[in-house]
Amino acid sequence: MSETEDSPTIPIVGGTGALGTGLAFRWAGGGIKVVLGSRDPERAADVAADVAGRAKGEVSGMSNADAVGTGEVVFLTVPFASQSETMAAIRDSLEPGQIVVDCTVPLATAVGGPPTQTVGVWQGSAAQQAQKLAPEGVTVVSALHTISAQGLADPDWVPDEDVLVCGDRKADKARVAELISRIDGLRPVNAGSLETSRFVEQLTPMLISINIRYKAHSGIRITGLPEGDPFS
């Protein structure tokens, strides 16, 4: 891996889509190197060039499996219907000690339903399903479910919201929180263990429902928190 603690590289599996490119736009614009993964390396390179140009930053593209090896913390931004298949495709490329940040929302669109509903997941949440599919020594943290990809891609949109981070190891959540806080206007909040992700994943269809009515990029804000870092 070419990254260092001060100068991370952020691989995004399924990074050519709405959320991946939105995050890449923000991180790259803030001087962080981003690698977009795709099933199609050529597509990844084309999309990366476009994002790099808009963000005036460093973004490259490659296969999902190759992207995984470029950074310690790997973001997974694929539709729920392809989460299992994608985890299987990157499984052999993941190394013990790596963190997979699962952003998957089990929207009912996976079975032809509306985006204002979800489907049940046997393991309890999409994040817990990802953990089941991860190799030994790789931990899953869940985050970013309530952030609007459209908003992230819009240079005029100034985020001012919280990101609920769920995971079973404090140190992993702290690592992920540090990367999230590098996007101006996003405050990571320690929401609890990975199983808490089942609640967080249900917030997205509610926000989509609000967005439809207000034509907005709504988000969430947790009130009443003391100052200080709940991840350390």
Ligand SMILES: NC(=O)c1ccc[n+]([C@@H]2O[C@H](COP(=O)([O-])OP(=O)(O)OC[C@H]3O[C@@H](n4cnc5c(N)ncnc54)[C@H](OP(=O)(O)O)[C@@H]3O)[C@@H](O)[C@H]2O)c1
């Ligand atoms: N959009 C949002 O505002 C938002 C916000 C929060 C969370 N999320 C969640 O984040 C995840 C990604 O959302 P998104 O809107 O970015 O999704 P998306 O644009 O529909 O898809 C993301 C990428 O996933 C890959 N993909 C699509 N179908 C696939 C398949 N059958 N097998 C393997 N890979 C496939 C594609 O990459 P390649 O074709 O290049 O391989 C695609 O560019 C979802 O679970 C979503 O619920 C989205």
